[in-house]
Amino acid sequence: MTQDTGFTQADMPPEPVFAQPWHAQIFALTVHLHEKGLFTWPDWAARFGATLARHGLARSLDGGDDYFVAWLETLESWLAEAALAHPDQLEALRAAWQAAYLSTPHGAPVHLPAGALADSCAS
Amino acid sequence: MPHDHHDHDHDHPHALLPPDPALRVKALESLLTQKGLIDPAALDAIIDTYENKIGPKNGAHVVARAWADPDFKHALLEDATAVVADLGFYGRQGEHIVVVENTPDVHNMIVCTLCSCYPWPLLGIPPAWYKSDAYRARAVREPRQVLAEFGLHLPEKTRVRVWDSTAEIRYLVLPMRPAGTDGLGLQALTDLVTRDSMVGTGLPLSPA
Numbered sequence: 474m475t476q477d478t479g480f481t482q483a484d485m486p487p488e489p490v491f492a493q494p495w496h497a498q499i500f501a502l503t504v505h506l507h508e509k510g511l512f513t514w515p516d517w518a519a520r521f522g523a524t525l526a527r528h529g530l531a532r533s534l535d536g537g538d539d540y541f542v543a544w545l546e547t548l549e550s551w552l553a554e555a556a557l558a559h560p561d562q563l564e565a566l567r568a569a570w571q572a573a574y575l576s577t578p579h580g581a582p583v584h585l586p587a588g589a590l591a592d593s594c595a596s
Numbered sequence: 597m598p599h600d601h602h603d604h605d606h607d608h609p610h611a612l613l614p615p616d617p618a619l620r621v622k623a624l625e626s627l628l629t630q631k632g633l634i635d636p637a638a639l640d641a642i643i644d645t646y647e648n649k650i651g652p653k654n655g656a657h658v659v660a661r662a663w664a665d666p667d668f669k670h671a672l673l674e675d676a677t678a679v680v681a682d683l684g685f686y687g688r689q690g691e692h693i694v695v696v697e698n699t700p701d702v703h704n705m706i707v708c709t710l711c712s713c714y715p716w717p718l719l720g721i722p723p724a725w726y727k728s729d730a731y732r733a734r735a736v737r738e739p740r741q742v743l744a745e746f747g748l749h750l751p752e753k754t755r756v757r758v759w760d761s762t763a764e765i766r767y768l769v770l771p772m773r774p775a776g777t778d779g780l781g782l783q784a785l786t787d788l789v790t791r792d793s794m795v796g797t798g799l800p801l802s803p804a
Contacts, residue, residue: 575613
């Protein structure tokens, strides 16, 4: 190996299919929206490729978290353009989820307060 | 791991806070579910499929059968989409699958320079290195050097051919059948086929 590409992995244990649960969630969300006919896969690939190219200008992407961050950004911007998810709504819900985690005792299931969704969708 | 500061499970008065992108995904799910655009149960089913049901063993089965059955191999090279669909391996994105055969003269490897197009029904979700900028850029520019970093050193006379996958066409490499496998049955052959050998960044295992 001459650089940290991580190509040589023969001795490594098998990596999980998805390194983080949220990688799996955003992947499934996108596949599901495609299967419901909201966009074609070539359109998705073109948009996603453009995001990856843009992110890759600043630094070399390693195909892990940065790959799915680009994926998430692509889906968010597409849903905003399609008027299906306004960025302000998403930010309000993200903050509500964060607050829910911070106010839920460790070990207990975390739920979004009932009002959070209504508030975000009233706009 | 970027979140190792959350790995320990003590001294936390509240639930472990997921990383910011995870919260953004939760926000998306909440909103789209509320709008009736997604069904959370369908998401779980998709994740279960890709984590547990689809993976390189599908591709390995196809490769082993091609090694064992010349008629199957001929049909596979002619129209892989139809052949693998007969086996129950469908492209969820409606893509075509093309199988490219390694020979002593030509070694094939696959990449997606645009993003990470990959034959999901046959290989599952691609590994991180396949999605990395380094592989996507260098596989085309200096394939022999990349293969060497995978530990694969090809004879000088073997030409390397790189196939750039797209959303519409996904490639699978049919590696050469290893020597010393004449008496092996289908399952034993399947066990020799590695993921990387079907991407072209490795070779099949040799029989023990």
